[in-house]
Amino acid sequence: MSRTVTVGLDGSRESLAAAEWAAREAKLRELPLRLVNVWEPVPEPMAQAPLLGAETQTHWSERIPREAAAGLRLRHPGVEITVEQLTGRASEVLVAAAKDSELLVLGSRGLSGLGGFLVGSIGQAVVAHAETPVVLVRAWEQAADEREMDPAGIPSAATGFRPVVLGLDTDRPDDAVITFAFEEAARRQTSLRVVHGWNLPPHYVSSLPAAPQIGVELGRQDAAALAAVLHPWKEKFPHVEVVEESRFGSPANHLVDASREASLVVVGRRIRRSPFGIHIGSVTHAVLHHATAPVAVVAHD
Incomplete structure (x- = not known):
């Protein structure tokens, strides 16, 4: 290369x-x-x-x-x-x-x-x-610029870059995707906003109305898992401010929402070496079609 x-x-x-x-x-x-x-x-x-x-x-x-x-x-x-x-x-x-x-x-x-x-x-x-x-x-003409706009709507060189947003799968985190996002934030001297969306396991859904604390506890567990994944990366990139967001609901929807205030959205794609078909994953597919900032797709094994 x-x-x-x-x-x-x-x-x-x-x-x-x-x-x-x-x-x-x-x-x-x-x-x-x-x-x-x-x-x-x-x-x-x-x-x-x-x-x-x-x-x-x-x-x-x-x-x-x-x-x-x-x-x-x-x-x-x-x-x-x-x-x-x-x-x-x-x-x-x-x-x-x-x-x-x-x-x-x-x-x-x-x-x-x-x-x-x-x-x-x-x-x-x-x-x-x-x-x-x-x-x-x-x-x-329609893109959200990486930098903030001045009152005339012109990108201002005097202001910093908007955050980089990373969509992170805590069950299968990949080093290549995480490294790319941290490096992009470091280059721009901006923060990294890490977004993880989670949903209730099927066996919890029926019991949730009677025990809402289950959802609260699962949210705490998910936030802890997200923090554990990011801990070594925060030590490796100490100058990058990291904002962790563990949110209930569709990961794609949360990433699309976050893209409105981002300079770049980073998502992953599992490599499939078959020459037939187009496989990019449902979350990545949705983000590509609906995000309002540039989207980086990082392939990984």
Whole structure:
């Protein structure tokens, strides 16, 4: 793996927003930024059509990446930026590109009205198969910025980053997911908000109305389990302020709520190396589609 941040760029507002986010992340990590543009060949008869011919390919695969790179160099001086034009199926090419990166960043279209992501087939396929962390970023006009806004609605460089949010499974905590979240919070010099949602075991549900203290006790036990998982990490990252939230109810709903005040939401995905199907887990799937901040999906065994 080479030390680089890679972003998939197709000229859409969403991918341009992803490139901006990736450039800021590359600066935080002190890494070069690689812009990858994928051209999917079309059947020869279609390629002869005026809108799909050589001029169109030149526009999308050369002009747009070149102009995007020039703008990023102006706005992010000091970040080394390279451009690559690749050919093939977009999802397969991006998964391959992720293998040579520390981080892959993609754009994702915002849903109308309610906000959140609309993750297309390419984005879902990449998230499901890439073993490098993948970040999904919304279009700039609708995205919640990492930094607080000034009264004019412009991101303020004088204010700190919003918290990083981590969705943690205390039954199966994974070092890669937790490390990623702590490191992202440390880079931003912000707090880490760790959210764990829990529900009553089935055999407790019928007895709860008669004994509400059962729910209180289970809540205490869950909070203690969360604290135990995080204890060694808090010692490893003493400068990161950690806010622990053990909350009754759907983990996905709690994470979506927390995303409204976050600079980044971090969730995990268990690696399944079958080439068939898209498996990203129900919580991660819900967060990808409904969170209002960029979402990082960290693959783990």
